[in-house]
Amino acid sequence: MSDYQYDHQTVKGFIVSSIFWGVVGIVVGLWISIQLWRPELNIPPFFTYGRLRVVHTNGLAFGLGIGAIFGLSYYIVMRLTKRPLLFPKLARFHLYLFNAAIALAAVSLFMGMNQSLEYAELEWPLDIGVVILWVIFAINVFGTIIKRKEEQMYISLWYIIATVIAVAVLYIVNNLSIPAGLFKSYHLYAGVNSANVEWWYGHNAVGFIFTTPILAMFYYFLPKSTGLPIFSHRLSIIAFWSLVFAYLWTGAHHLVYTPLPDWIQTLGIVFTLFLIAPSWGSVVNGYYTVGSDWSKMQTNYLTKFFIMGITFYGLQTVQGPTQAIRVVSSLIHYTDWVPGHVHMGTMGWVTMTTAASIYYVIPKIYNTEIYSIKVANTHFWLVLIGQLMFSITMWITGIQQGALWKAVNPDGSLKYTFMEGLAKNYPFWQLRTVAGLIFTIGMLFFIYNIYMTMRKGKALAASRA
Amino acid sequence: MSGEIYRKPIMFAIVATVVILIGTIVTMFYPMLTPEMHPKLENLKPYTALQLAGKDIYQREGCNNCHTQTVRPLKTEVMRYGEYSKAGEFTYDRPFLWGSKRTGPDLARIGGKYPDAWHYQHFDNQQAFFPESNMPKYGWLKDTRLNPAEIEAHMKANGFPYTKEETSSLSSKSELDALVAYMQVLGTAVAKKPAQVRAVAEEKNPLAEDAKAYQLGEEIYKQNCEACHGQDGKGGIGPSLQDRTWLGKEGDISDSQIFALIADGTQAGMPPYGAQLDKNRIWSLVSYIRHEQQSK
Amino acid sequence: MTKDFDDTNIADFEAKDTAKKLPLGWLILFWGLIFWGIYYFAMYSPSISGWTQEKAYEESLTK
Numbered sequence: 001m002s003d004y005q006y007d008h009q010t011v012k013g014f015i016v017s018s019i020f021w022g023v024v025g026i027v028v029g030l031w032i033s034i035q036l037w038r039p040e041l042n043i044p045p046f047f048t049y050g051r052l053r054v055v056h057t058n059g060l061a062f063g064l065g066i067g068a069i070f071g072l073s074y075y076i077v078m079r080l081t082k083r084p085l086l087f088p089k090l091a092r093f094h095l096y097l098f099n100a101a102i103a104l105a106a107v108s109l110f111m112g113m114n115q116s117l118e119y120a121e122l123e124w125p126l127d128i129g130v131v132i133l134w135v136i137f138a139i140n141v142f143g144t145i146i147k148r149k150e151e152q153m154y155i156s157l158w159y160i161i162a163t164v165i166a167v168a169v170l171y172i173v174n175n176l177s178i179p180a181g182l183f184k185s186y187h188l189y190a191g192v193n194s195a196n197v198e199w200w201y202g203h204n205a206v207g208f209i210f211t212t213p214i215l216a217m218f219y220y221f222l223p224k225s226t227g228l229p230i231f232s233h234r235l236s237i238i239a240f241w242s243l244v245f246a247y248l249w250t251g252a253h254h255l256v257y258t259p260l261p262d263w264i265q266t267l268g269i270v271f272t273l274f275l276i277a278p279s280w281g282s283v284v285n286g287y288y289t290v291g292s293d294w295s296k297m298q299t300n301y302l303t304k305f306f307i308m309g310i311t312f313y314g315l316q317t318v319q320g321p322t323q324a325i326r327v328v329s330s331l332i333h334y335t336d337w338v339p340g341h342v343h344m345g346t347m348g349w350v351t352m353t354t355a356a357s358i359y360y361v362i363p364k365i366y367n368t369e370i371y372s373i374k375v376a377n378t379h380f381w382l383v384l385i386g387q388l389m390f391s392i393t394m395w396i397t398g399i400q401q402g403a404l405w406k407a408v409n410p411d412g413s414l415k416y417t418f419m420e421g422l423a424k425n426y427p428f429w430q431l432r433t434v435a436g437l438i439f440t441i442g443m444l445f446f447i448y449n450i451y452m453t454m455r456k457g458k459a460l461a462a463s464r465a
Numbered sequence: 466m467s468g469e470i471y472r473k474p475i476m477f478a479i480v481a482t483v484v485i486l487i488g489t490i491v492t493m494f495y496p497m498l499t500p501e502m503h504p505k506l507e508n509l510k511p512y513t514a515l516q517l518a519g520k521d522i523y524q525r526e527g528c529n530n531c532h533t534q535t536v537r538p539l540k541t542e543v544m545r546y547g548e549y550s551k552a553g554e555f556t557y558d559r560p561f562l563w564g565s566k567r568t569g570p571d572l573a574r575i576g577g578k579y580p581d582a583w584h585y586q587h588f589d590n591q592q593a594f595f596p597e598s599n600m601p602k603y604g605w606l607k608d609t610r611l612n613p614a615e616i617e618a619h620m621k622a623n624g625f626p627y628t629k630e631e632t633s634s635l636s637s638k639s640e641l642d643a644l645v646a647y648m649q650v651l652g653t654a655v656a657k658k659p660a661q662v663r664a665v666a667e668e669k670n671p672l673a674e675d676a677k678a679y680q681l682g683e684e685i686y687k688q689n690c691e692a693c694h695g696q697d698g699k700g701g702i703g704p705s706l707q708d709r710t711w712l713g714k715e716g717d718i719s720d721s722q723i724f725a726l727i728a729d730g731t732q733a734g735m736p737p738y739g740a741q742l743d744k745n746r747i748w749s750l751v752s753y754i755r756h757e758q759q760s761k
Numbered sequence: 762m763t764k765d766f767d768d769t770n771i772a773d774f775e776a777k778d779t780a781k782k783l784p785l786g787w788l789i790l791f792w793g794l795i796f797w798g799i800y801y802f803a804m805y806s807p808s809i810s811g812w813t814q815e816k817a818y819e820e821s822l823t824k
Binding site: 035036037038039042044045048049050051053054112113114115116117118142145146148151152153157158161162165166169173177178179180181184185186187188189190191192193194195196197198200241244245246247248249250251252254255257258259260261264267268271330333334335336338339401405406407408409410411413414417418419422423426 | 471472474475477478481482484485486487488489491492493496497501502503504521524525526527528529530531533535537538539541542544545550551552554555556557558559560561562563564565566567568569570592595597598599600601602603605615618619621622623688689739740741742743744
């Protein structure tokens with residue numbers, strides 16, 4: 001048992017670290033949301049919108065997201081292989097290196113060291129660090145799986161394996177660059193080709209960081225917390241293979257109507273639309289699983305997190321493909337609609353599911369119950385309201401922007417200058433800040449609940465000893 | 466779909482890798498080997514040392530978070546920004562800087578649209594030009610000198626030609642100089658379409674006697690022109706509109722010629738407004754300009 | 762608390778639901794999207810239908 005305890009400390013370490021980086025990312029997010037309507041809050045050189053926005057996206061995707069993914073994946077892998085991690089000390093080193101890398105990453109982005117590749121902004125020395133992090137993770141995950149004590153690999157393990165492989169290929173290929181000093185490099189690819197490589201990577205960062213590892217959590221923690229078996233194993237199989245097959249074709253939907261060759265754009269659009277099917281495979285599986293006993297929604301406080309999470313995943317995976325279609329893209333691309341879309345996925349699906357998984361894991365590690373279900377419910381409603389308000393506000397302003405940009409006078413001249421369009425965003429941007437604040441308060445309830453559970457667990461352990 | 470594979474992790478990993486690589490090869494690796502991914506316009510030139518330094522600063526400050534650099538082949542977009550982007554314009558961009566969000570306007574055709582002085586003043590205080598702008602101020606860039614050794618290394622990494630004199634002269638330039646130089650070269654490999662020649666039916670301003678037109682003209686002037694041509698048209702970055710000198714030549718020009726200047730812009734840095742202002746508004750502007758001319 | 766699936770044999774646990782049929786609605790969605798994809802690819806591929814975004818732009822100017 002002591003092996004498990006050591007590994008659980010590492011899992012806990014990742015969870016606590018990810019929450020810490022999450023707070024940093026959210027605070028910066030609130031800050032930049034205010035900068036959009038109060039430019040005076042730009043403080044050059046380190047705290048202008050252009051530098052802070054990447055701290056926000058990297059802090060949340062890599063700090064909160066990947067931190068939680070590393071920790072919860074380790075937990076899932078141990079449970080499903082029925083053994084402790086093969087290299088527990090390496091996992092601990094992984095945790096320290098992760099925090100060092102994220103801290104350096106944040107500093108480097110404040111300093112303006114930026115490859116200008118979305119979601120691959122970090123400069124090449126940090127890229128090497130990130131690759132080492134994933135290699136360590138891969139060694140531990142594969143090693144533990146190979147030496148497993150349970151023959152059958154459960155669905156969650158498939159998703160974790162696919163994540164490791166895809167991230168390795170994507171991250172290395174897109175970050176190949178020509179160094180021009182310790183803190184500066186130029187993309188190995190140029191122009192149109194650079195765009196194609198970057199968005200092949202960029203969209204699959206969404207696919208293999210915001211989707212597959214979160215599905216691994218979903219498929220593991222939903223049946224665990226409800227006690228209900230997954231509805232259809234066959235559906236899981238088809239959904240898994242078609243998802244990991246189709247995702248890699250879709251990057252070009254970010255480049256619709258750019259100079260990228262038409263056929264690549266069209267292929268990207270087609271496969272993006274197809275992705276609705278595997279995505280909804282998981283949605284249907286989730287609904288039917290809980291559908292066998294809907295009372296779980298009331299009796300088990302975590303069920304609604306998972307069902308709401310998968311619902312937003314379902315909405316996200318319909319909205320996303322719709323945006324890829326040329327005529328829709330021509331209206332909403334480059335507008336605030338897109339951040340609205342992204343935030344439904346990250347705030348609704350990823351954060352909701354991850355938080356529920358953490359609610360499940362922390363009491364298990366401490367051998368206790370959650371501190372307060374009431375606080376968890378308050379957290380649930382606040383993040384739900386905050387996220388909905390955020391996304392809906394952004395969709396409205398996005399459609400408005402797109403429409404104003406296209407509007408013409410009877411004689412064919414443009415009806416609005418760019419500035420007139422921009423000015424109309426301000427009320428929506430202010431509302432968005434309020435929505436973000438509501439979401440943040442919800443997350444504070446979550447953090448408080450986790451903190452109190454850990455305290456309770458420590459006190460219990462002390463009294464037992 | 467035999468169940469065996471779910472008991473053999475190494476086999477599973479190999480199959481998953483193959484599945485992932487199919488789309489990767491078709492949409493990403495294969496195109497890379499074809500010439501259509503490496504086009505170059507004939508008159509596209511590598512960046513000069515100063516321009517590259519400006520591009521580095523553009524990246525460092527994360528300008529691409531709010532500005533795109535690609536004009537889509539859509540009617541209203543071409544009207545607003547200029548000729549749509551061509552694949553062969555970006556051969557020297559490592560990486561591409563097309564961006565994905567237009568909080569600010571697209572910059573693909575910003576080169577030559579305004580004079581340098583406009584950029585210097587605008588970077589320093591955007592709100593003086595557009596009171597409702599939310600762009601952060603970047604005037605502080607003028608306080609830092611460029612580092613020739615660093616830029617030389619960057620030129621080498623890109624494989625761009627340069628001379629020692631060129632890079633060593635950079636030590637007297639500021640970061641703002643570099644950024645402006647970069648702005649001015651953007652999109653210039655595509656020749657500006659001889660601005661859409663507008664058929665001006667009327668030789669004389671049809672709204673000349675209309676008092677309302679003067680008022681509308683004043684409003685439009687304040688929004689679009691005052692930042693460069695000064696209060697009441699007394700001049701600034703752009704020339705005075707009160708005198709009777711046009712395009713550096715003495716002597717007045719006709720109403721319809723003023724109309725054309727506003728609609729089509731000039732090579733000297735006056736942007737075209739023909740796509741943004743309808744005929745009525747341009748004639749109103751002409752009324753306002755004539756009024757200011759006469760009152761002096 | 763009842764025994765969870767990862768406390769028992771996972772293969773047995775999965776075998777229970779493998780027999781279930783795939784939901785019909787989902788199957789229609791799956792195949793429908795594949796057929797739609799083939800149609801859309803043919804419609805918007807320069808080498809098949811001759812459509813290009815440049816041509817579409819030129820056409821939009823004459824409207």
